Amino acid sequence: MKIGVPKEIKNHEYRVGMVPSAVKELTLQGHQVFIEQNAGAGIGFSDQAYIDAGAEVLATAAEIFAIAEMIVKVKEPLAVERAMLKHDQILFTYLHLAPDLPQTEDLLKSGAVCIAYETVTDDRGGLPLLAPMSEVAGRMSIQAGAMALEKSHGGRGMLLGGVPGVAPAKVVIIGGGMVGTNAAQIAIGMGADVTVVDRSIDALRRLNAQFGAALKTVYSTADAIEKLVLEADLVIGGVLIPGAAAPKLITKEMVAKMKPGSAIVDVAIDQGGCVETSKATTHQDPTYIVDDVVHYCVANMPGAVARTSTFALNSATLPYILKLAKLGYKEALMHDRHLLNGLNVMHGKLTCREVAEAHGLEYTPATTIL
Ligand SMILES: NC(=O)C1=CN([C@@H]2O[C@H](COP(=O)(O)OP(=O)(O)OC[C@H]3O[C@@H](n4cnc5c(N)ncnc54)[C@H](O)[C@@H]3O)[C@@H](O)[C@H]2O)C=CC1
Ligand SMILES: CC(=O)C(=O)O
Ligand SMILES: [Mg+2]
Secondary structure, three states: EEEOOOOOOOOOOOOOOOOHHHHHHHHHHHOEEEEEOOHHHHHHHOOOHHHOOEEEEEHHHHHHHOOOEEEOOOOOHHHHHHOOOOOOEEEEEEOOOOOOOOHHHHHHHOEEEEEEEHHHHOOOOOOOOHHHHHHHHHHHHHHHHHHHOOHHHHOOOOOOOEOOOOOOOEEEEEEHHHHHHHHHHOOOOHOEEEEEOOOHHHHHHHHHHHHHEEEEEEEEEEEHHHHHHHHHOOEEOOOOOOOOOOOOOOOOHHHHHHOOHHHHHHHHHOOOEEOOOOOEOOOOOOOOHHHHHHEEEOHHHHHHHHHHHHHHHHHHHHHHHHHHHHHHHHHHHOHHHHOOEEEEOOOOEOHHHHHHHHHOEOOOHHHHHO
């Protein structure tokens, strides 16, 4: 198969869809890989490293989209990229379609076969292609929150761990999955007073077993969230209903009643955010203030630590890339129900129920059109 890897163009996005060693796996199996010039340059992968792995370097994204049967990316395609997609071309990347109608409409129009990393599932009920980036973003969320609490960023001027004789900051994490668990690990490590809220008792049980008395766990209700958020110095938003727009668990009224100078890091912003006052920001200008509360809502957090993130992401995606390249999308999807869960759009039809519901569009079960 001909596989194309364009350079990412989102603000401060230095990740790349494939590292040179992954390219080599593909070329050793007889596939052709085309990579855009300088696609990995931001994180130390030279064009020569890709050539040595057997890839061909092309000067522009247009050439990559024109030649490739499968496009492998990291972030959702921006409008200029969407315009280059072709009927029956495979697009394998993060999509986050539920909060993004313009992208959904463009992908439907393209006729492409769009498989979203974030809705691919596994046998243990996990999301194996979201997990590595949630680990990164969960860990980063506490760094970002610690900065937001500094006076110069609009925060209350608090150190997360406090010091002897001064109490630590209160960190409340909404959602105890991958993001929440990794946020808890770092916040506990920094000495903060940490509480995780989840609606899954199993998630709370797992967290309790992992962190013991260092972590408080609370069952998620609107009342519990309100009480905790009003006492919090830092709130981390890490909830997810796979494929769907994030539920707005923190209302603008709650935000208005939060302590002045407190901070919210809404990691769930890629699915629209779980805080009513959240709107997506960029690494260039990551925070803004509403009602004296600092909001950090960067939708591509792992892009800031792009080298770590690219290795972590590509280790997870490579087996699926190899499978799609070897079998083609029809056979690969028909033989792997977990990969099939990743199929969001195909030949002008919406095949992800949650995305269809989010936009009030027609849902077509993938098995009826494959
Ligand atoms: N901004 C960024 O750069 C990044 C954002 N993310 C996003 O972070 C979010 C979380 O991802 P993961 O942790 O991997 O998901 P996950 O599926 O591992 O965890 C989500 C948790 O939310 C819980 N939950 C759902 N509804 C809830 C409710 N009403 N109250 C409390 N808890 C609730 C679930 O029970 C689950 O434990 C996703 O939207 C993901 O796309 C992930 C990576 C990077
Ligand atoms: C998952 C996601 O949105 C990211 O890694 O940027
Ligand atoms: Mg206030």
